[in-house]
Amino acid sequence: ETGVTQTPRxxxxxxxxxxxxxCEQHLGHNAMYWYKQSAKKPLxxxxxxxxxxxxxxxxxxxxxxxxxxxxxHLFLHLHTLQPEDSALYLCASSMAAGNTEAFFxxxxxxxxx
Amino acid sequence: GENxxxxxxxxxxQEGDSAVIKCTYSDSASNYFPWYKxxxxxxxxxxxxxxxxxxxxxxxxxxxxxxxxxxHFSLHITETQPEDSAVYFCAAxxxxxxxxxxxxxxxxxxxxx
Numbered sequence: 001e002t003g004v005t006q007t008p009r010x011x012x013x014x015x016x017x018x019x020x021x022x023c024e025q026h027l028g029h030n031a032m033y034w035y036k037q038s039a040k041k042p043l044x045x046x047x048x049x050x051x052x053x054x055x056x057x058x059x060x061x062x063x064x065x066x067x068x069x070x071x072x073h074l075f076l077h078l079h080t081l082q083p084e085d086s087a088l089y090l091c092a093s094s095m096a097a098g099n100t101e102a103f104f105x106x107x108x109x110x111x112x113x
Numbered sequence: 114g115e116n117x118x119x120x121x122x123x124x125x126x127q128e129g130d131s132a133v134i135k136c137t138y139s140d141s142a143s144n145y146f147p148w149y150k151x152x153x154x155x156x157x158x159x160x161x162x163x164x165x166x167x168x169x170x171x172x173x174x175x176x177x178x179x180x181x182x183x184x185h186f187s188l189h190i191t192e193t194q195p196e197d198s199a200v201y202f203c204a205a206x207x208x209x210x211x212x213x214x215x216x217x218x219x220x221x222x223x224x225x226x
Binding site: 002004040041042043045048056058090092097098101102103104105106107 | 117122147149154155156157158159162202206213214215216217218219
């Protein structure tokens with residue numbers, strides 16, 4: 001248990017659906033991240049939030065929309081996804097956006113059909 | 114930007130033997146190098162990290178070495194045990210405007226009893 005909780009653990013959605021992934025941390029961290037993990041590829045950083053402000057948007061398509069309402073919660077809103085978006089989506093948090101330890105959640109396994 | 118390469122992609126060892134995983138990075142300004150272990154169904158978990166002001170760090174059976182001149186760093190696991198079986202990721206952090214972790218492609222380590 002890392003202190004970072006993601007829900008749901010698994011999600012199957014159609015290409016026309018709208019869904020949201022949720023991440024929660026109660027570690028007192030100020031930075032939160034979304035990563036995409038695909039088979040045989042490095043973890044890809046998608047978004048970075050520091051003190052609820054987005055500081056990095058790593059050229060992610062607009063069909064992925066993050067939201068950080070407070071420092072403990074992070075959402076990833078999904079709409080009109082493609083099958084190639086199927087992957088494990090990992091949330092992480094750290095004390096600050098920088099070279100400090102990142103704590104990862106268990107991820108949401110997303111399948112787009 | 115930073116590029117991290119990791120080798121090998123898979124590694125099989127007998128219990129009790131040592132395992133070595135190597136990574137190279139491209140950005141000479143990188144100054145933080147963590148290693149993460151990801152077990153099946155879980156998110157990555159930090160196992161050891163090293164900063165650019167030291168050349169080696171050890172924690173029980175695991176150690177990490179850093180060669181800044183050659184821009185490579187390695188993970189060493191001695192006296193391997195079956196529970197060491199997992200996917201291991203190296204990472205390096207860029208130190209530009211927003212520090213962000215760049216991950217290697219991962220090494221699947223299998224320790225046979």
